[in-house]
Amino acid sequence: MIRAVYIVDDDAGIREELSELLAARDVTVQAFDSGEALLKASPTLASGCVILDLNLPGESGIAVQQRLREAGADHQVIMLTGEGDVPTAVQAMQAGASDFLLKPFAVRSLLASLEAAFGRLAEEQHAQSARLQAQAALARLSPRERDVLRELINGAPNKVIAFTLGLSTRTVEMYRGNLMEKLGVRSLPDAMRLALAAGFATVEQIAT
CATH class of the missing domain: 3.40.50.2300 (Response regulator)
Structure with missing residues (x-):
């Protein structure tokens, strides 16, 4: 620098x-x-x-x-x-x-x-660099994948997400796998940390 x-x-x-x-x-x-x-x-x-x-x-x-x-x-x-x-x-x-x-x-x-x-x-x-990288990763998600991620961050299980979004549980599982792959993470906590860094989620959301 x-x-x-x-x-x-x-x-x-x-x-x-x-x-x-x-x-x-x-x-x-x-x-x-x-x-x-x-x-x-x-x-x-x-x-x-x-x-x-x-x-x-x-x-x-x-x-x-x-x-x-x-x-x-x-x-x-x-x-x-x-x-x-x-x-x-x-x-x-x-x-x-x-x-x-x-x-x-x-x-x-x-x-x-x-x-x-x-x-x-x-x-x-x-x-700032970490935030931009996280935002770039989230930009790779489709609108439906972002919806699933938002529900996951809110603590909803797959069955509740399926009901909320009008999808089958299997489809939710597919979206969940796809978004994890696109974000380059292996676990939901890692996805939450990335969403937090990007400003997609708040500490209050993740803590509840």
Whole structure:
């Protein structure tokens, strides 16, 4: 995974200092002097960590963070703030920011925050990959096979599924075998886990 960091601060000195610090640690760095500049470039940027000043001219850090989320940008956000802005920084974390750092901050604090953010980003990307693979597997099922899978997830035995769907028990067994083969699983719990990963089923459904 490319370790990309996007620095957004209107202070040229901070941008330069952070860029040099991170470039020396095998991180790809790109700096922006405003939130608007980041948002304009965002569609072409790789997933990464955004070091975002809370008190930017123009749109605030909070507003930029919100617009990134609305655009579906896959970034972790670390907010930089002054001591008097802590409540707003907490609000940013409640809205999805990874962390916030008070200025002036220690280098080790920034690096620790970045490592944690990169870890969360990797986890999210792994989960997204698993979700897409699961959705692709489910897309191979016919509408009737999906109906049978849904009933299986709800805990219905073959005879009840047959009655509900107006099929013979033997036909239900055939659909059940076909869907397991198409999903590439050997057991019903495996099929349930795949359906959960794809968003086809909820934890509440499987738990009941």
